[in-house]
Amino acid sequence: MTNFSLARRNMVxxxxxxxxxxxxxxxxxxxxxxxEVFVPRGRQAxxxxxxxxxxxxxxxxxxxxxxxxxxxxxxxxxxxLVLLVGAGTGYGAAVLGRMASAVVALESDPDLAKAAExxxxxxxxxxxxxxxxxxxxxxxxxAPFDVIVIEGAVEQVPATLLAQLAxxxxxxxxxxxxxxxxxxxxxxxxxxxxxxxxxxxxxIPAIAEFERAREFVx
Numbered sequence: 001m002t003n004f005s006l007a008r009r010n011m012v013x014x015x016x017x018x019x020x021x022x023x024x025x026x027x028x029x030x031x032x033x034x035x036e037v038f039v040p041r042g043r044q045a046x047x048x049x050x051x052x053x054x055x056x057x058x059x060x061x062x063x064x065x066x067x068x069x070x071x072x073x074x075x076x077x078x079x080x081l082v083l084l085v086g087a088g089t090g091y092g093a094a095v096l097g098r099m100a101s102a103v104v105a106l107e108s109d110p111d112l113a114k115a116a117e118x119x120x121x122x123x124x125x126x127x128x129x130x131x132x133x134x135x136x137x138x139x140x141x142x143a144p145f146d147v148i149v150i151e152g153a154v155e156q157v158p159a160t161l162l163a164q165l166a167x168x169x170x171x172x173x174x175x176x177x178x179x180x181x182x183x184x185x186x187x188x189x190x191x192x193x194x195x196x197x198x199x200x201x202x203x204i205p206a207i208a209e210f211e212r213a214r215e216f217v218x
Contacts, residue, residue, distance in 0.1 A: 004036050007048040011035075015050055015065045023072050029098035030068060038091035038119045052205050057109060060205035061088050062151060067095075070149060070184055073199060074172040076100035080146035085135050085161065086207050090116030092151050094125045103128045104142055108135050108209065135209045138164045145169060153182035153202065154210035165189050174202040182206070 012031045021027060036047040038061065043053055053061040076082050076099045084093045087105035089112055097103045105128055107113040113132040120128050131139050136158045143164035150173035157173060165171060169189050174182035184202040188195050
C-alpha cells in the first residue's frame with residue numbers, strides 16, 4: 001500500500017524545493033493537500049510522480065512541478081479572485097484556494113466537473129466553486145478576475161479570457177510557439193494593452209480546445 005503522506009513529502013522535498021519553487025504559501029498548500037484524492041481510481045500510486053496523469057478524453061493533470069511553477073508565476077494574493085481554466089478534477093483549484101480569496105474552477109467536461117466537485121468537498125476547499133462551461137468563454141458571471149490560470153498548454157489565448165481580467169490582472173499559461181515548444185508566460189494588463197512575458201519552457205499537456213484554427217492553403 002502506498003504511503004501517500006511520505007510520497008507527498010518526498011514530492012515537496014525532491015521536486016519542488018530543488019526546482020525554484022520558493023513561495024512558502026504554495027509549498028505549504030502542496031504539502032497539505034492530498035493529491036491522490038484528485039487522481040482517477042487506479043492511478044493513485046502515481047499521484048506524486050514527476051509526470052502528468054491522464055484523466056481521460058485527452059485531458060491531463062499536469063505534473064506537480066510544472067503545475068507548481070505555473071501557480072507560483074500567477075502568485076495569487078489573499079485578497080484576489082482567481083479563475084482556473086481547464087480545472088480537470090480540481091487539484092489546482094484546491095492549491096490556488098489556499099493562496100487566494102476565492103477560486104472559480106472552470107471545466108468543460110461534465111464528468112471531470114462532477115469529480116472536481118466531489119474531491120474539493122472532501123478536502124474542504126470551501127472557497128472554490130466549480131463552473132461547467134466552454135473553456136474559451138471563461139466565466140463572465142464572476143468577472144473580472146485578478147488572476148486567470150489556464151492549466152495546460154495553448155496555441156492561443158482567446159480575447160474573451162483577456163477581457164475578463166481586472167485592470168491590473170494577469171493571465172498565466174504555457175503558450176505553444178511555432179517551434180512546438182510551450183513557454184510558461186504571464187500576460188499582464190497594462191495601460192497600453194496586454195504585455196506578454198515569457199518565463200520558462202514548460203512540459204505540460206496541451207488543451208485541445210485552445211488549438212488555433214487551421215487555414216487552408218491552396
